[in-house]
Amino acid sequence: MKIEAARPLMGRRLLVAVTGSIAAVKTPLLVSALIKAGAEVRCLVTPSAARLVSPVALASLSRHRCYQDEDQWNSSEPRPLHVALAEWAELVIVAPLSATSLARWSHGLAEGLLASLLLACERPVLAAAAMNTAMWSNPAVRRNWQELQTDRRVLPLAPESGLLACDRIGDGRMVDPKLIELAVVSGLLQADETGRLQRDWQGRRLLVTAGSTVEVLDPARLLINRSSGRMGVLLAQAARLRGAQVDLVHGPLKLPVAWLEGLAAYPVTSADEMQNMLAQLQSKADAVAMAAAVADVRRVNPAQTEKLSKDCLLQSFSQGWEQVPDLLAELVLRRPVGQVLLGFAALTGNEAQIQQLGEEKRLRKGCDLLMANPIDRPGQGFEEDFNGGWLLAADGSIRSLPVTSKLALAHQLLDAILEVQVVISAPS
Ligand SMILES: Cc1cc2nc3c(=O)[nH]c(=O)nc-3n(C[C@H](O)[C@H](O)[C@H](O)COP(=O)(O)O)c2cc1C
Structure with a gap:
């Protein structure tokens, strides 16, 4: 299989708009990451943003001049700048989005370069809000944020909880630039030709497992596998960005922690802990994706307090093992x-x-869909950013899913789950 979409942002035209939140100091990191990923980036700052983050820094990082309000009135611009930029961009990122810019946008006010551009824009817009906790919970801001959700071109990223610059701990922190980068790739995958984003998981709940499970051999040694958790976590994020409520049960992960932002995450260690958590969460879910690599076997009586000598350890490999519970079959x-x-x-x-x-395996377990993926080919599978294989369905069909980014594959798997759901819920 040939790896396609190896660099999903290569050559994509992205406009990064910065508004007057202190979180603007993080936006240069995002611009730098997008450039390194091969995107073409243009930056725009509101007058307040220009006082918080340097337009010169944004220009240097994006390898292009940084636009400001006064440029809109520059007589050497052949076309209205807000229209030209809105048409140039394949996707617009507003990070951070302030309460003022949110209010202008949701009320249809076109004052300033960004405000007029957002109204002229027919492409997807990713909006990462950031503000003080009291501002974020203010009813006027909540109303404006709700209003934004009705626009199918907007991918809203609500702020996270954390220590804010105003010294409060609470909701208001802009999501991490690494999550914004992930949402940009997802937004480009989700958008149709009119710039509208898939929201087909709205009103549905997905339960996902990710990562390895860990079994104890003795106080010093663990049985763990090579799963990084990327496939499961990206499935969870892709579903969330398509409107789903997502519960993520995960073992240890090897991926940016920012990828967990916005998810209801339940960290576990052993197969037993994962089993208990699934038993609590399963009944609420419309679909379950079992992407975790659960250990196959464990010690019947792991040494709890005493570290095994090398000899005892070698001996222990020949006896005293049992299979872990079969979580998928359960x-x-x-x-x-x-x-x-x-x-x-x-x-x-x-x-x-x-x-x-x-x-x-699909027949043995009785699941509706099974993603059979090779782990013996370079560049795909465990710990890699790419995956592919064959999706086997209960109706006997086999769909070839060529190697692609795990995020793109996640979207294909979400499509497949919805197709099965339609068939199951169709009147017989
Ligand atoms: C230091 C400082 C930090 C600010 N942080 C925020 C913020 O995080 N979120 C916000 O909505 N407004 C914040 N403001 C207020 C905005 O800058 C102000 O409302 C401004 O009108 C925003 O305009 P703009 O959206 O056109 O950039 C901050 C102001 C200052 C001086």
Whole structure:
């Protein structure tokens, strides 16, 4: 398989607009990351933003002049700048979005370069709000934020909780630039030709597992596997960005912690802990995606207090092991009517072997969909940013999913889950 979409932002035209929030000091990091990812970036600052972050820094990082309000009235501009920039951009990022700019936008006011550009824009706009906790919870701001959600071209990123520059701890912190970068890639994947974003998961709840589970051998040693959790966490974020409520149960992860922002995350360690958490959360879910790599076996009696000597450790490999509970099979047994279950199988071998082993696993577990993905090919699978394989369905169909970014694959899997849900809920 050839790796396509290796650099999803390569050559994409992105406009980064900065408004007057102290979180503006983080925007240069975002611009730098987008440039490194191969995007073409233009920056724009409001007058307040220009007092908080240097337009010169943004110009240097984006390799292009940084636009300001006065440029709109420059007689050498051949076309109205707000229209020309709105048409140039494939996607606009407003990070941070202040209460003032939010109010102007949601009320349709076109005062200033950014405000007029946002009204002229027919492409997706990603909006990362940031403000003091009291401002964020003010009813006027809440109303304006709600209003924004009705626009299908807007991808809203509500602020997170944290220590704010005003010394309060609470909601208001702009989401991390790493999450914004992820949302940009997702937004480009989600947008249709009119700039509208998929919201087909709105009103649905997805339960996702991710990462490895960990079994104790003794106080010093653990049994763990190579899963980074990327596939599961990106499935969770892709669903959230399409409007879903998402519960993420995860073992240890090897990925940017910012990717967890905005998700209801339940960290666990062992297969037993994951099993308990799934039992609590499953009944609320419309679909479950079991992307975690659960350990296959564990010690029957792990040494709790005494570290095993090397000899004892070697001996212990030949006896005293048991299988961990089969979490996917349990999910199938207890699932409520209409719930769709997606399993994963990390496999080695050629195409025919992987499809056969995958189908055997799907039948054994009884899940609706099974993503059989090779882990013995360079650049894809465990710990990589890319994945692909074959999606096996209960109706016997096999869909080839060529290697692509895990985020793009996540969107394809979400499409497939919805297709199955439509079939299950159709009147017989
Ligand atoms: C130091 C400082 C920090 C500010 N931080 C925020 C903020 O985080 N969020 C916000 O909505 N306004 C914040 N403000 C107020 C805005 O800058 C002000 O409302 C301004 O009118 C925003 O205009 P703009 O949206 O056109 O940039 C801050 C002001 C100052 C002086």
